Amino acid sequence: MTLFCPECGTEKGPFVKNSLCLNCFLKKNKILNVPEKIEISFCPSCTKILVHGKWVKQSEKILKDFIIKKIKTKELTNQKFDVELIQNKNGNSDVNIIVTGKIADEKISLNAKTFLILKKELCKNCSRISGGYFEAVVQLRFEKKPDKKVLKELLQLLNDLGKEQELVKIIELKNGFDVQVFSKKIALSASKKIALKYKSDITKSFTVAGADREGKTKKRFTYCIRI
Numbered sequence: 001m002t003l004f005c006p007e008c009g010t011e012k013g014p015f016v017k018n019s020l021c022l023n024c025f026l027k028k029n030k031i032l033n034v035p036e037k038i039e040i041s042f043c044p045s046c047t048k049i050l051v052h053g054k055w056v057k058q059s060e061k062i063l064k065d066f067i068i069k070k071i072k073t074k075e076l077t078n079q080k081f082d083v084e085l086i087q088n089k090n091g092n093s094d095v096n097i098i099v100t101g102k103i104a105d106e107k108i109s110l111n112a113k114t115f116l117i118l119k120k121e122l123c124k125n126c127s128r129i130s131g132g133y134f135e136a137v138v139q140l141r142f143e144k145k146p147d148k149k150v151l152k153e154l155l156q157l158l159n160d161l162g163k164e165q166e167l168v169k170i171i172e173l174k175n176g177f178d179v180q181v182f183s184k185k186i187a188l189s190a191s192k193k194i195a196l197k198y199k200s201d202i203t204k205s206f207t208v209a210g211a212d213r214e215g216k217t218k219k220r221f222t223y224c225i226r227i
């Protein structure tokens with residue numbers, strides 16, 4: 001028995017699932033499904049992007065993977081994606097997509113276009129910095145001249161201990177530095193390490209820095225290290 005396409009009558013294969021010829025199958029089925037536009041949250045302050053719930057540094061590879069995850073295909077095996085990004089003036093990009101793969105053992109290639117739209121949104125870190133919110137101040141105080149080396153060590157510790165950027169602001173004073181730190185926990189552990197290294201003590205104190213929505217007072221902690 002010879003197979004023929006129930007749609008166009010051709011006896012020329014290949015036939016997809018022993019039915020339609022490949023041409024008719026491609027006409028009747030939407031193999032490639034690409035959204036008209038793809039939006040991605042973008043922080044205008046530090047240029048990070050939000051990918052799967054995390055703010056990360058932008059790279060072409062991350063953007064391309066993000067786009068590929070939005071592409072849906074049907075009946076296509078051995079699929080490979082080729083994504084080209086052409087950025088335009090406003091920072092958004094034209095996206096050209098080529099998908100290759102196999103249907104009924106026949107190699108096919110499909111094209112699609114979409115747009116990548118940057119949705120401006122301050123990332124968690126930049127929004128708390130712009131809001132001026134911080135939990136602690138580490139005060140480095142020096143008997144003689146303020147030593148920038150100690151400041152550098154403190155900043156390095158904050159960077160290593162914190163999951164996100166902890167430093168909010170550095171204020172330079174005649175006898176030292178006030179370092180505003182987002183999390184009091186990180187500020188304290190960094191202070192302890194500095195104090196240990198320079199064999200000094202930490203003087204802890206706090207001030208009340210307003211109240212939160214439930215009326216609970218918010219404390220701002222100060223850790224003072226005299227070196």
Ligand SMILES: [Zn+2]
Binds near residue numbers: 005020
């Ligand atoms: Zn056909």
Ligand SMILES: [Zn+2]
Binds near residue numbers: 043045122123125126
């Ligand atoms: Zn940011």
